Amino acid sequence: MTTEWRWLERFRLQLELCGLGPTETCVVLSESASRASIVETALLAAQSLGAATLQVVMPTPANTGPVALRSTGTSLALRGNPAALAALKEADFVVDCTAEGLLHSRELGAILGAGTRVLMISNEHPENFERLPHDPEMAARVSRGHEMISAADTMRVTSEAGTDLTVRLAGSFTAGSTGVTSGPGSIAHWPGGLVLAFPAPGTVSGTVVLAPGDINLTFKKYVSSPIRMTVVDDFVTDISGDGYEADQLADYMAAFGGKDAYASSHIGWGMNPAARWDYLDLYDRSQINGTEARAFEGNFMYSTGANETAQRFSPCHFDLPMRRCTVELDGVAVVREGRLEGELARRPAEDA
Structure with missing residues (x-):
């Protein structure tokens, strides 16, 4: 699946609400199991706002058992990787497209502590975001x-x-999650x-x-x-x-x-x-x-x-x-x- 204009437009508006603009550095964070259409749409939306945009793509860790994992409550993809963490901490803004999101990750405190704003985009079909604009x-x-x-x-x-x-x-x-970041060192999830x-x-x-x-x-x-x-x-x-x-x-x-x-x-x-x-x-x-x-x-x-x-x-x-x-x-x-x-x-x- 590739992106469509109606999704790109919604993503751009949400990133604008979070204050992303041409003076900022933006990292689009994903992992190998991320939904490709979400990653592509986020990347293009950030670029359309003039932000200096780059990607960090982590390999999704192997599941060593004992059961299938479909909800861990957090992304396990960063695994404390110092190079990836350095990029995220240096960014003004991170669009989090990992499959589960950084919200409960061990690394989140260090990222937010560096002043980085993080918007988690939930791993949904992109149509989901058409129906759930900012209110x-x-x-x-x-x-x-x-x-x-x-x-x-x-x-x-x-x-x-x-x-x-x-x-x-x-x-x-x-x-209280509104879907919009609230300044340096804040995280929000959308929807x-x-x-x-x-x-x-x-x-x-x-x-x-x-x-x-x-x-x-x-x-x-x-x-x-x-x-x-x-x-x-x-x-x-x-x-x-x-x-x-x-x-x-x-x-x-x-x-x-x-x-x-x-x-x-x-x-x-x-x-x-x-x-x-x-x-x-x-x-x-x-x-x-x-x-x-x-x-x-x-x-x-x-x-x-x-x-x-x-x-x-x-x-x-x-x-x-x-x-x-x-x-x-x-x-x-x-x-x-x-x-x-x-x-x-x-x-x-x-x-x-």
Whole structure:
């Protein structure tokens, strides 16, 4: 597949929003497993803005087992390579086209610490970005959501399906993704529309129940029968359910042979009104990475695996967006039964 003008135009606009221009050096970072159409479009978009643009292409590491990896939560391609890191740290701007993105990578701190801005472009079919342009009003609400989660002590999540999870937020790293970088040393992922926390060690406990229609983004499929997970001091200690999917989830996690595979990663909610939960069946699995499902408005997402706040970097990673949950911060609902509440809700005129 080669790029098309409609994709190039969207990418150019997004890079412009991040401030990329002719006075800057831009690295387009990819790996051998990256989607070629994303890399080509990003490269041409950066060049069209006059930036001094170069490519860094890393070999995707071999998967030595024990299972197929379709979601690690981070790119493993850099592997601390000093030459590649030097190029990224010297750049003003990095367009991250790696298959999983740098967000939880061991190298990210050094890159951002050098003042480099990073835009992660999710490994989706390029059509995905046509439907999810930047929304300034959403960005403002995401920023407000980030302020709210940063100021809160406790998050509690409940649902009629049986979820009842409590997260103590003290010591957590919080973020609000708008899809646009916010200055030197910042990272954003596109599409945006998430508010989330990476909890500190020992702060997550309760029950998570995945209901039919919720999404398992590692397996890239909808849940068809309830899956119940018990979480004690961050770690999933039991997985049960009536269907094969509970066994599938449990067996996959067990294959990694380590406790961190069961650990809580990031926890938050989606705020992008253009993103949809029902799009998954319209693409082949190889065409999507699931960022739209992570960002759809009113979801609650529980994730397991990598959490740099707790110094955990397991390659076993699950993002599990859930519908119809209620999310409370210090007892005040920000999401009620899958709909944003209060300051985070869209104004009625915007729904028309």
